[in-house]
Amino acid sequence: xxxxxxxxxxxxxxxxxxxxxxxxxxxxxxxxxxxxxxxxxxxxxxxxxxxxxxxxxxxxxxxxxxxxxxxxxxxxxxxxxxxxxxxxxxxxxx
Numbered sequence: 001x002x003x004x005x006x007x008x009x010x011x012x013x014x015x016x017x018x019x020x021x022x023x024x025x026x027x028x029x030x031x032x033x034x035x036x037x038x039x040x041x042x043x044x045x046x047x048x049x050x051x052x053x054x055x056x057x058x059x060x061x062x063x064x065x066x067x068x069x070x071x072x073x074x075x076x077x078x079x080x081x082x083x084x085x086x087x088x089x090x091x092x093x094x
């Protein structure tokens with residue numbers, strides 16, 4: 001199993017959409033939790049009805065299968081984005 005560029009591009013696109021939301025809303029989404037951050041990236045799809053309005057049709061689809069999701073293959077990318085989000089929220093809160 002190796003990192004796939006289309007998956008990385010979609011993760012980055014989802015991060016950009018998520019990061020463009022209002023900082024107060026981001027904090028309310030509990031993005032200071034790594035687990036909640038991963039859930040909001042919807043890497044294996046968005047499982048609920050009535051998704052947030054900022055999630056487009058592509059965002060709702062899985063970007064990887066469960067085996068890949070449970071592996072640590074993309075963890076360095078996701079952890080890096082999580083760190084960026086924490087920095088963004090901390091900066092905008094101050």
